Amino acid sequence: MKEYLVTGGTSFIASHVVKALLDLGHFEKLVNPDTSGTRNLMNSCEKSRNTVKRIVLTSSSTSVRYCYDATKSSPLNESHWSDLDYCTRFKIWYGYAKTLGEKEAWSIAAEMNLDLVVVIPSFCIGPILSPEPTSSPLILLSIIKGAGGEYTNFRGGFVHIEDVAAAQIIAMEEPKASGRIICSSSSVAHWSEIIEMLRPKYPLYPFETKCGSEEGRDMPHSLDTTKIRELGLAPFKSLAKMFDDCIKCFQDKGLL
Numbered sequence: 001m002k003e004y005l006v007t008g009g010t011s012f013i014a015s016h017v018v019k020a021l022l023d024l025g026h027f028e029k030l031v032n033p034d035t036s037g038t039r040n041l042m043n044s045c046e047k048s049r050n051t052v053k054r055i056v057l058t059s060s061s062t063s064v065r066y067c068y069d070a071t072k073s074s075p076l077n078e079s080h081w082s083d084l085d086y087c088t089r090f091k092i093w094y095g096y097a098k099t100l101g102e103k104e105a106w107s108i109a110a111e112m113n114l115d116l117v118v119v120i121p122s123f124c125i126g127p128i129l130s131p132e133p134t135s136s137p138l139i140l141l142s143i144i145k146g147a148g149g150e151y152t153n154f155r156g157g158f159v160h161i162e163d164v165a166a167a168q169i170i171a172m173e174e175p176k177a178s179g180r181i182i183c184s185s186s187s188v189a190h191w192s193e194i195i196e197m198l199r200p201k202y203p204l205y206p207f208e209t210k211c212g213s214e215e216g217r218d219m220p221h222s223l224d225t226t227k228i229r230e231l232g233l234a235p236f237k238s239l240a241k242m243f244d245d246c247i248k249c250f251q252d253k254g255l256l
């Protein structure tokens, strides 16, 4: 029987991966993430190379999309990398860290000759399995409540969390899966468009009304998802579905 080791099992993404694995009847081991990071984890995998067949790492579309020619080069695919100078210029430290982190993982994998597959989701939205929201759902909750005074001047891809979990399972199990794999619905949208879509459906919530003045995060672009679709992922769930599922979950948990 195959066993899966999922790090950060309490996180938004990993909790859905665990749920998807259990739904498929798999057992998994949960471990707390090693504070020494990717290298330590990959070192352990190297030592257990007889039993560890593959490592699946979650990166982010922020390691792909932040570059000066994003619009011209779109659709961006697995060959594209964010530009560290661009991230520095616009103080996009999350994208900077994700880009460096993913590159480091690839270099360690090459050094140790490990089978690494990297899933690259865009902004993940959908129901949360933990009692309290973290990461991306927390950002959405704040926007719906109008809690921060403004929304980030951000345009990006969005993806249903269940599609991300399904892509992670493909990355783990499909022998043909290799390299980087972008996972994002076909919709790239600005927060203003998301708010416009949601406000008439949820008129009781205030929603942020003011757009922030950040630069460099709203570049029009698109993401090529041919690779994950050819590996067998079912059609991506729509923008409306991912946000409705997330808001329903907030309501059910009394967060809204």
Ligand SMILES: NC(=O)c1ccc[n+]([C@@H]2O[C@H](COP(=O)([O-])OP(=O)(O)OC[C@H]3O[C@@H](n4cnc5c(N)ncnc54)[C@H](OP(=O)(O)O)[C@@H]3O)[C@@H](O)[C@H]2O)c1
Pocket (backbone or CB within 6 Å): 007, 008, 009, 010, 011, 012, 013, 014, 033, 034, 035, 058, 059, 060, 061, 098, 120, 121, 122, 123, 124, 125, 134, 135, 136, 137
């Ligand atoms: N959510 C998104 O929209 C999105 C999109 C693309 C990529 N990603 C990537 O997917 C991964 C998981 O994201 P998520 O949204 O599921 O995150 P999340 O819900 O915020 O959870 C973060 C996880 O990372 C652990 N962690 C945080 N700081 C750590 C540290 N210094 N050392 C070790 N572990 C640490 C946390 O452990 P504790 O619970 O113990 O603190 C938790 O398990 C991240 O790499 C993120 O960049 C997320």
